[in-house]
Amino acid sequence: xxxxxxxxxxxxxxxxxxxxxxxxxxxxxxxxxxxxxxxxxxxxxxxxxxxxxxxxxxxxxxxxxxxxxxxxxxxxxxxxxxxxxxxxxxxxxxxxxxxxxxxxxxxxxxxxxxxxxxxxxxxxxxxxxxxxxxxxxxxxxxxxxxxxxxxxxxxxxxxxxxxxxxxxxxxxxxxxxxxxxxxxxxxxxxxxxxxxxxxxxxxxxxxxxxxxxxxxxxxxxxxxxxxxxxxxxxxxxxxxxxxxxxxxxxxxxxxxxxxxxxxxxxxxxxxxxxxxxxxxxxxxxxxxxxxxxxxxxxxxxxxxxxxxxxxxxxxxxxxxxxxxxxxxxxxxxxxxxxxxxxxxxxxxxxxxxxxxxxxxxxxxxxxxxxxxxxxxxxxxxxxxxxxxxxxxxxxxxxxxxxxxxxxxxxxxxxxxxxxxxxxxxxxxxxxxxxxxxxxxxxxxxxxxxxxxxxxxxxxxxxxxxxxxxxxxxxxxxxxxxxxxxxxxxxxxxx
Numbered sequence: 001x002x003x004x005x006x007x008x009x010x011x012x013x014x015x016x017x018x019x020x021x022x023x024x025x026x027x028x029x030x031x032x033x034x035x036x037x038x039x040x041x042x043x044x045x046x047x048x049x050x051x052x053x054x055x056x057x058x059x060x061x062x063x064x065x066x067x068x069x070x071x072x073x074x075x076x077x078x079x080x081x082x083x084x085x086x087x088x089x090x091x092x093x094x095x096x097x098x099x100x101x102x103x104x105x106x107x108x109x110x111x112x113x114x115x116x117x118x119x120x121x122x123x124x125x126x127x128x129x130x131x132x133x134x135x136x137x138x139x140x141x142x143x144x145x146x147x148x149x150x151x152x153x154x155x156x157x158x159x160x161x162x163x164x165x166x167x168x169x170x171x172x173x174x175x176x177x178x179x180x181x182x183x184x185x186x187x188x189x190x191x192x193x194x195x196x197x198x199x200x201x202x203x204x205x206x207x208x209x210x211x212x213x214x215x216x217x218x219x220x221x222x223x224x225x226x227x228x229x230x231x232x233x234x235x236x237x238x239x240x241x242x243x244x245x246x247x248x249x250x251x252x253x254x255x256x257x258x259x260x261x262x263x264x265x266x267x268x269x270x271x272x273x274x275x276x277x278x279x280x281x282x283x284x285x286x287x288x289x290x291x292x293x294x295x296x297x298x299x300x301x302x303x304x305x306x307x308x309x310x311x312x313x314x315x316x317x318x319x320x321x322x323x324x325x326x327x328x329x330x331x332x333x334x335x336x337x338x339x340x341x342x343x344x345x346x347x348x349x350x351x352x353x354x355x356x357x358x359x360x361x362x363x364x365x366x367x368x369x370x371x372x373x374x375x376x377x378x379x380x381x382x383x384x385x386x387x388x389x390x391x392x393x394x395x396x397x398x399x400x401x402x403x404x405x406x407x408x409x410x411x412x413x414x415x416x417x418x419x420x421x422x423x424x425x426x427x428x429x430x431x432x433x434x435x436x437x438x439x440x441x442x443x444x445x446x447x448x449x450x451x452x453x454x455x456x457x458x459x460x461x462x463x464x465x466x467x468x469x470x471x472x473x474x475x476x477x478x479x480x481x482x483x484x485x486x487x488x489x490x491x492x493x494x
Contacts, residue, residue: 019052019053020052020053022052023049023050023052023053023056023059024049026045026046026048026049026052027045027046027049027058027059027062029045030042030043030044030045030046030049030062030063030066031062033045034062034065034066037069037449037450037451039066039069039070040070042063042066043063043066043067043070046059046062046063046066047063050063055086056086057083057084057086057087057090057093058083058090060079060080060082060083060086060093061079061080061083061090061092061093061096063079064076064077064079064080064083064093064096064097064100065096067079067394068096068099068100068103070424071103071395071424072394072395073100073103073104073394073395073396073397074104074392074393074394074395074396074397075394076096076099076100076103077097077100077101077104077396079096080093080094080096080097080100081097083096083097084097089120091117091120091121094113094114094116094117095113095117095130097109097110097113098110098111098113098114098117098130098134099488099489100396101113102134102307102486102488102489103307103489104396104397105303105307107134107137107138107141108138110134110488111131111134111135111138114127114130114131114134114135115131117130117131118131130488133486133487133488134488137306137486155325155328156321156322156324156325156328157209157212157325157328159321160205160209162202162205162206162209165201165202165205166202167200167202167203171200173188173189173192173197173198173199173200173203174188174189174192174199174203175200175203176203176206176207179206180286181207181210181283181286181287182287183254183287185283186254186280186283186284186287189203189279189280189283190246190249190280193242193273193276193279193280194242194243194246196477198317199279201318201319201322204279204318204322205322205325207279207282207283207286208282208322208325208326208329209325210286211282211285211286211329212325212328212329212332214285214286214289215285215294215329215332215333215334216332216367218332218334219334219362220334220335220336220361220362220363220364220365220366221334221335221336221337221338221358221361221362221364222293222295222334222336222337222338223337223338223341224293224337224338224339224340225339225340225341225461226339226340226459226460226461226464227461228460228461228462229461229462230260230460230461231260231458231459231460231461232260232261232262232339232458232459233252233259233260233261233262233456233457233458234261234262234264234345234419234440234456234457234459235248235261235262235263235264235440235442235456236264236266236421236422236429236439236440236441236442236443236454236455236456237264237265237266237297237421237422237441237442237443238263238266238267238271238277238442238443239266239267239268239269239270239271239274239299239443239446239447240267240268240269240270240271240272240273240274240276240277240309240310240313240481241271241273241277241443241444241446241473241476242271242273242276242277242280242476243273243474243475243476244442244443244444244454244471244473244474244476245277245280246474247471247474248442248454248456248471251469251471252456252469255284255287255288255291255292256288256291257288257290257291259291260288260291260292260293261284261291261292261293262293262294262295262337262345263281263293263294263295264295264297264345264346264347264419264420264421264440265294265295265296265297265298265299265300265333265347265380265421265422266297266298266299266300266347266421266422267281267294267297267299267300268299268300268305268309268310269299269304269305269308269309269310269485270299270308270309270446270447270481270482270485271309271443271447271481272309272313272479272480272481272482272483272484273476273479274309274310274313275310275313275314275317275318278326281294282294282329293334293337294333294334295333295334295335295336295337295345295346295347296330296333296334296335296347296366296380297347297348297380297421297422298347298348298370298380298381298397298422300330300333301330301369301370301380302327302369303369305323305326305327306486307485307486307488307489308482308485308486308489309482309483309484309485309486310323310326310484311323311484312484312485312486313483313484314326316484331366331367331368331369332366332367333366334366335361335364335366335376335379335380336361336379338358338415339459339464340461340464341414341415342414342415342416342464343415343416343417343418343419343459343464344358344413344415344418344419345418345419345420346379346380346418346420347379347380347420347421347422348378348379348380348381348382348383348398348420348422349378349379349382349383349384349401349418349420349422349437350378350382350384350401350405350406350409350418351375351378351382351399351401351405351409352373352374352378352382352390352398352399354405354408354409355412356375356409357412357413358413360375361375361379364376372397373398377397377398378398378399380398381393381395381397381398381422382398382399382400382401383395383398383400383401383422383423384400384401384402384403384406384420384432384433384437384439385400385401385402386402386403386432387402388402388403388404388405389402389404389405390402390405402433403432403433403434403436403437406418406433406436406437407433407436410436416436416464417435417436417437417438418436418437418438419438419439419440419457419466420437420438420439420440421439421440421441421442422439422441423439423441424441424443424446424450424452425439425440425441425452425455426451426452426453427452427453427455427470428440428441428442428444428452428453428454428455428468428470428471429441429455429457429468429470438457438466440455440456440457440468441454441455442454442455442456444471444472444473445472445473447481447482448480448481449481453470453471453472454470454471454472454473455468455469455470455471456468456469456471457469
């Protein structure tokens with residue numbers, strides 16, 4: 001009997017040793033995928049390692065970082081938390097959790113983890129610097145709340161004296177013609193940006209003031225009708241990749257009344273030419289108000305801009321005052337667009353609850369920073385999932401929705417399908433939910449590291465059948481992505 005017990009124990013040990021060995025093999029495979037920036041396969045291999053060895057703090061920490069790279073901040077936060085439940089002394093776990101919370105705008109929670117690291121490693125200069133940077137943001141947020149008034153905040157426009165803003169003689173760049181955007185101005189401005197030159201601040205302010213006035217008159221849900229002979233080009237995220245935006249116009253033609261465009265949010269952040277992208281898009285909106293459409297993305301918001309680079313870029317190239325005006329303008333961007341009453345376009349996706357109608361979208365008061373829940377939040381943040389039902393979002397905001405949710409929404413609103421963006425796709429686009437949910441992403445080789453294609457969609461009024469066009473990244477000047485991002489995000493993410 002004793003021999004049987006000993007044999008059983010020995011066999012159990014051998015099995016555990018074999019599982020540990022296999023788990024390590026999966027971890028090494030995952031690490032190699034990670035080095036090759038194939039984060040999806042890295043996640044799969046870390047998951048297989050965890051199935052064999054579910055109490056490994058290291059595996060959870062590694063998978064957390066892979067989730068961070070794919071912007072699955074909710075999953076990254078959960079893994080970092082699990083890592084620390086297993087081993088509260090595993091310092092990388094605190095770094096991962098802090099970075100996840102920073103990405104979600106939960107600065108106080110992030111600060112708590114940095115405090116822990118500094119307490120454990122008082123001589124760690126990197127930890128101390130991160131703690132100080134995070135503490136600065138928390139204090140800044142507290143100050144902003146303290147001075148915020150319940151009354152309507154005074155617009156930056158009220159403090160600008162555009163008429164008396166001088167354009168110096170040495171400035172040789174483009175100028176608005178009698179205060180108006182023309183096609184000649186747009187071509188000159190794009191050339192100016194291509195050569196890494198700046199638009200004069202007066203011209204930039206003129207564009208912002210005029211586009212704010214134009215956008216503020218639009219509804220939250222834009223409705224357009226394409227005639228049988230007409231088509232529209234739908235582009236997804238561009239994320240400050242100005243040279244890829246120019247390539248879209250090269251491949252597909254400049255915007256015009258005969259060549260309308262819809263850009264589906266996330267114009268800024270991450271890419272370090274966000275200012276050039278957004279001024280170009282705003283310029284075309286002014287030139288072609290009824291043939292050029294812009295919808296808000298989750299990155300046209302203050303929290304995202306503070307973390308992922310746009311605020312830093314505007315302050316570096318112009319002033320803090322100009323960023324505040326950008327923030328005002330972003331709040332007026334429409335949230336969704338319906339084409340021929342049959343195709344609904346939004347940046348993120350569908351809703352955390354059934355029963356939302358197009359009329360509900362029209363009634364959204366959008367002139368604000370997005371709330372943490374509800375239809376406005378969902379339009380900017382949600383993602384599709386392959387299985388039916390809904391589940392907690394991988395991003396830590398809004399939800400994920402299944403094909404049944406899509407089907408019910410389309411039936412209730414008499415729609416054919418939805419088009420959304422918000423997610424990197426290897427081919428630049430993806431068709432899911434039996435063709436009822438289409439994702440389009442227009443930032444190829446996202447952040448100079450994802451090796452994905454970009455894509456745009458042609459929709460014709462005759463049949464509304466999507467036609468996909470793929471393209472690859474083009475070279476850009478030697479300015480890295482996230483160059484203007486919050487230093488904590490640069491260190492934690494890139």
